[in-house]
Amino acid sequence: MNQHVLRQRAEHQFLHELDALAAQDQKTKPPQWKLSPQAVVTYLLGGKLDNGVEITPKYIGHRRLMEIAVATLATDRALLLLGVPGTAKSWVSEHLAAAISGDSSLLVQGTAGTSEEALRYGWNYAMLLAKGPSAEALVPSPMLNAMKDGKIARVEELTRIPADVQDTLITLLSEKTLPVPELGSDFQAIKGFNVIATANNRDKGVNELSSALKRRFNTVILPVPDNLEEEISIVQNRVASLGKVLELPDSPPAIEQIRRVVTVFRELRSGVTEDKKAQLKMPSGTLSTAEAISVMSNGWALASHFGDGLMTAHDVAAGLMGAVLKDPVQDRVPWQEYLETVMKERDGWKDLYRACKALD
Structure with missing residues (x-):
C-alpha cells in the first residue's frame, strides 16, 4: 500500500477498522463476504467495539437505509443508490464494496460515451488479429472480474449511460451469466457477486432506466441531511x-x-x-x-x-x-x-x- 497516493481507497484508508471488525465478527457471513451484514452496518455508521476500537462513521443518517442497502446485497437483487448530488451515493457505494468484498476498485464510470465493452468485455486487438478469438485475447471489464471473483461491482451515474448500453445489465443481473458468443461460452457469477449502481435523480429524463432494468434493482433513496x-x-x-x-x-x-x-x-x-x-x-x-x-x-x-x-x-x-x-x-x-x-x-x-x- 503506497502511503503517498493522494486518495487511498476505502479498504486501505480504513484497513485497521475493517480488521478490528473482522477479528470480533461472530455473525453469519453471506458467501464470499469479509464481514457479516451487521458488521458492515457498524462500519458504515460507526461505534465502539468491545475491544475498544473506535469505528468512525462513514455515513451519518438513517440506520434503516443502510440496513436495507446491506440486506439487498445479500440477496440476488442489485442495489441502486438514488439521490440529489452530494448525498454521499458514491461514498456509500465505495464503503459498501470495501466492507463486503475488501475491494472497491471494480468500478465502471457512467458517461454518455460508456460502451458495452465497459460492462461486458473487450479484446486485445493485436492478439485477436494474430490468433483469433481466444480466452487470452479477451479483456475483462470490472463487471466481469467481479463475477469471476465473487465481489461487488460498482456502476457510477447509471442514468448517464446510453439506454441500449444500460440494457446490457439485464441478462447479467437476472441470469448472473455473461455470454461470450465469440468463444461459444459464458461466464457464470461466483457467489458473492452483486452490483451497486448510483444515479442522480436530477438527471431524470437523461437516460431513464427501462422497466425491465428497474426490476433488477432495489432502490434506496439517500436524502439530504435531516437537520x-x-x-x-x-x-x-x-x-x-x-x-x-x-x-x-x-x-x-x-x-x-x-x-x-x-x-x-x-x-x-x-x-x-x-x-x-x-x-x-x-x-x-x-x-x-x-x-x-x-x-x-x-x-x-x-x-x-x-x-x-x-x-x-x-x-x-x-x-x-x-x-x-x-x-x-x-x-x-x-x-x-x-x-x-x-x-x-x-x-x-x-x-x-x-x-x-x-x-x-
Whole structure:
C-alpha cells in the first residue's frame, strides 16, 4: 500500500477498522463476504467495539437505509443508490464494496460515451488479429472480474449511460451469466457477486432506466441531511478527514464557520430561512453537502497557507460565492437578496457579509 497516493481507497484508508471488525465478527457471513451484514452496518455508521476500537462513521443518517442497502446485497437483487448530488451515493457505494468484498476498485464510470465493452468485455486487438478469438485475447471489464471473483461491482451515474448500453445489465443481473458468443461460452457469477449502481435523480429524463432494468434493482433513496446539526457533523467529519489526507497545516476550521456555511446552503436550497420566517429565491445550483465540504476545505487551505491558520470569514467568502453563483447572471438575484435581507441582518454575521460584498 503506497502511503503517498493522494486518495487511498476505502479498504486501505480504513484497513485497521475493517480488521478490528473482522477479528470480533461472530455473525453469519453471506458467501464470499469479509464481514457479516451487521458488521458492515457498524462500519458504515460507526461505534465502539468491545475491544475498544473506535469505528468512525462513514455515513451519518438513517440506520434503516443502510440496513436495507446491506440486506439487498445479500440477496440476488442489485442495489441502486438514488439521490440529489452530494448525498454521499458514491461514498456509500465505495464503503459498501470495501466492507463486503475488501475491494472497491471494480468500478465502471457512467458517461454518455460508456460502451458495452465497459460492462461486458473487450479484446486485445493485436492478439485477436494474430490468433483469433481466444480466452487470452479477451479483456475483462470490472463487471466481469467481479463475477469471476465473487465481489461487488460498482456502476457510477447509471442514468448517464446510453439506454441500449444500460440494457446490457439485464441478462447479467437476472441470469448472473455473461455470454461470450465469440468463444461459444459464458461466464457464470461466483457467489458473492452483486452490483451497486448510483444515479442522480436530477438527471431524470437523461437516460431513464427501462422497466425491465428497474426490476433488477432495489432502490434506496439517500436524502439530504435531516437537520442543521446532522449536516454540520457530516461536514466537520469529512473536512477533518480531508485535512489529514492533504496534510493541511495548523488547526481545522472552527465549528462556527462550518455552521454558517451549512446554514447558508440549507436556506438557499430550501428557499426559506431556518426559522421559517422569510421566503427566499433559490439559486440554480444544488448546494449539496459535498459542496459545503469543498468550501470549508478551500477556506482551510487559504487560512493555512495565506493567513495565520485561523479561518476567518474572508477565507470562506470566495468559496461560498463560487458555490452559490453557478450561473453568474441567473444566480446573482437570489444571492444579492440573501446578502441584504438575511446575512446583513443576522447577529454575528456582519464579517461574512462584508467579506462577500468585498468580492461582489
